[in-house]
Amino acid sequence: MAGRQNRNHDLDPYTSPRTFFGSELRRAREAAGLSQDQLGERVFCSGTYIGQFESATRRPQPDLSRLLDEVLGTGEHFQRLCELARKSKHADYFADAAELEIRAKTISEYAPMLVPGLLQTEAYARALISAAQRFESHEAVESLVQARLERQAILADSTAPLLWIVLHEAALRVRVGSAHVMAEQLTRLVATAGANRRVLIQVLPFAAGADAFLNGTTIYMTFADAPSVTYAESAYTGQLIEEPALVAQYQRAYDLTKAASLSPEASLSLIESAAKDFANQ
Structure with missing residues (x-):
């Protein structure tokens, strides 16, 4: 767990909207004093799943972004970032x-x-x-x-x-x-x-x-x-x-x-x- 979170710190948040989403998620989670597993429990997913978003290996999901905003008290911050990060060449x-x-x-x-x-x-x-x-x-x-x-x-x-x-x-x-x-x-x-x-x-x-x-x-x-x-x-x-x-x-x-x-x-x-x-x- 710790190794995965440390690797996320090496992410350049300005590489893409997705890496910015991951960096912001890690920042907000740590500010709330939550581990990936603890945040995962609150938004009904695993800590590993949270780690995949923080490391930008998965596209942010609209429903999960809404829950993150509710749990972390971030207004609509992650929902707006999610809309940017989900842009794709594919349908x-x-x-x-x-x-x-x-x-x-x-x-x-x-x-x-x-x-x-x-x-x-x-x-x-x-x-x-x-x-x-x-x-x-x-x-x-x-x-x-x-x-x-x-x-x-x-x-x-x-x-x-x-x-x-x-x-x-x-x-x-x-x-x-x-x-x-x-x-x-x-x-x-x-x-x-x-x-x-x-x-x-x-x-x-x-x-x-x-x-x-x-x-x-x-x-x-x-x-x-x-x-x-x-x-x-x-x-x-x-x-x-x-x-x-x-x-x-x-x-x-x-x-x-x-x-x-x-x-x-x-x-x-x-x-x-x-x-x-x-x-x-």
Whole structure:
């Protein structure tokens, strides 16, 4: 505990709105004579969670910021800082999950209809975002495309997480963009899984029937120094789930989905076949 708090003192509060939030939280907590654990008890979270905000490794949360203001008697100070610190290139509902990807030890994702963002080609991402953001400007669409592609940098890092993807077969058949875009995208999947031993792809075939996750994308992340989390997403909305019992339920469902899927080798063969089908169009 003491070591973590001492490291927080080394933080430059003026690096970003988030580090300023963390520095201000530490200052107000210490002025109140509270340890991280004691403050956590008062705002219904763990001391470790408070430490993550003070060290700027987690984005501030609006509800927690409101409780901090109430407990520490700081008016709306942390609520205002929270609004600044939560600005992101990503959609607000996904921004927390996007930042957790960087710290994850493993990322397990089920994708029922679309290739996951971490493995999308630029053309596929552009076609998908253009369709989803039909009334946004070209500049706004391009900004979202680049933000998505930037996320993929974690796969080239020496500390890259283990990425385990389960694609429903529908994701191989629903055309996003042109047939050429689909052929390029599916070929990229095969090439990435073949070249990167930390990327594993399985396909849940149509023959498997109903599964627990048919209604939306689900991402399960584990960490070396924090509890596991789940992110569940549907059109234009998503939810980061941290309640341990519910996270465990998602993990069990994901394990069952993996068990019902084709082997990695058979999956890549199916993806390769689907890529050839699109290329022949």
